[in-house]
Amino acid sequence: MRFTADLHIHSRFSRATSRDLDLQQLWRWAQLKGIRVVGTGDCTHPEWLAELERELVPAEAGLLRLRREPPPDQVPASCRAPVSFLISGEISCIYRKGGRTRKVHCLILLPDFAAAHRLNLQLARIGSLASDGRPILKLDAKDLLAMVLDASPRALLVPAHAWTPHYSIFGACSGFASLSECFDELAPHIHAIETGLSSDPAMNWRLSGLDGVTLISNSDAHSAAKLGREATIFDTELCYDGIHQAIAGGKGVAGTIEFFPEQGKYHADGHRCCGIRFSPEETIAHDYRCPVCGRKLTVGVLHRVELLADRPTGARPALAPPFWSVIPLIDLIGGALRVGSSSKKAETLYFELLQEQGNEFHILLEAPLQKIAARSSATLAAGIARMRAGEVEIEPGYDGKFGTVSVSASEDDAT
Structure with missing residues (x-):
């Protein structure tokens, strides 16, 4: 079965999120966008997890649905469709490794509430789970992976927005150069990465080290209306194990729906306070310093990909699924x-x-x-x-400022 999923979102219990992030609004906006499966987000937060257990009931194997759906007039008839939820969450790991402070965000996918409770029991020994829907824990990402697999061998850990400078596995500020450098002997249990808003599959195809690693996309939505700004298209059985097998094995991921990566707020290099946006070449020419104030520039995703890539632009692995860039x-x-x-x-x-x-x-x-x-x-x-x-016409994002991607079209251009 072919369906679209957005598995990385947040609830209203995460910092800097909208109060409308509840299950009813996620159910509504999933239909408006065309999404069949939505991650619950924030499964580590005690209040949100309790709400999920109250409001959701079993649907397809390993997936959930609303116990009481809102009236049908909440969604236009043309958009109405079933919506299922998959238990998910994001964890911020901040720790020392290799002589550096590392900040790695990880997306967690779980098959059932029992696995969520087992994981949360372990995580609660590390730090507070109630202060933020995306908890910040002094925990090595490798140790988190071990805990996730201990909670359920059917669980998945996916490095989130893998290239953003400050909080990702490959980010310029605190990241690693490879999956194995981060996860050591457990690296074979990392089956996928989330490409994030500032990169797309074509950029990731330039790294041979990611061959065999499934590329998925999600919105990381902080409000219900942002659901589906990126998403993954599956062609597999509609159930948790179908999604797990597609991500773990690659077969069954039919493609992704993407931002134009330049629209992401960390695509290019720069210093927002001084209005400086640079290409990688310009950054190198300025010795990684802002020419206005002399501070270090934030090295963006494009630059980081260039540093780690071992293939030219345009390279594409065999059997790589397609992607569609949208505004x-x-x-x-x-x-x-x-x-x-x-x-x-x-x-x-x-x-x-x-x-x-x-x-x-x-x-x-x-x-x-x-x-x-x-x-x-x-x-x-x-x-x-x-x-x-x-x-499209593009002004790339940089240093936390979203880019703009637009089209110039008049009635005379219409076909």
Whole structure:
């Protein structure tokens, strides 16, 4: 069965997240986006875990559904579809290894509540689980992996947003040069990495050390509306073991839906306070220092990939699944209407399109352009056409500032 999943999200119990991150809103937005399986996020937080156990009941094997679904009028008829949840969470490991402080975020996928309780019992001995939905623990990522596998041999640990500078396995500020450098003899139990918003599969294909490692994408959503800004497409049995086998073996991951990586807030190098954004070559020429204030530049994902890559740009391993780069529909609508994407006018057209055309992924990737034009404008249809063709205008993100990826399209461009 082919379906789309977003397995890395957060709840309202994580810091810097929206209060709307509850199960009902996740259920609603999953349908609006076109997502069949959603991670619960934050399974280590005691209050959120208790809420999950109250509000969810078994669905497909190892997956869960809402005990009481909201009224159907919460979702347009064109978008309505079943939604299942998979127990997941993110843990921030901060520790010393190899003479350096390491900060590695890890995505955890678990087959059942019993495994979540076993893991939490071990983690609670290390530090507080109640202060943040994504707990910060003085714990080696390798030791966390051992605990995860001890909680359940069917559990998975996936290095999260693997390239971001500050909190990732390969990040420039505190990361490693390989999976084995981080996880030592347990590295064979790492079957996948999450590419993150600032990189895409093509960038990761440049590292032969990642051959055989499954590349997955998720939103890391901090509000319900951000669900699905990246996602993974599976073609496997709809159950926990089907997802586990697809990630662990590679077969069954049919592709990913991606940000244009330049839109990610750590793609390029730079220093946001001084407005400096550099390419890797410019950073090297300036000796990794900001030319305005002299402080160290934040080395971005593109630069870090260049440092570790052993293949040229354009290399692609055999049998690597495809990916599709998209711009969020609300941003395309804002551009077509020449208004902010958070404006009432853009929001109204967004929901009108969902009502008439179907979920967001269908509109972005599959819906006939003529139908989009008929229900909205030729300008929007032309913008979607250009996005699908990769004909975009880019100002890369850097040092914590999101980039902009847009299309220039008028009614005359529509086909």
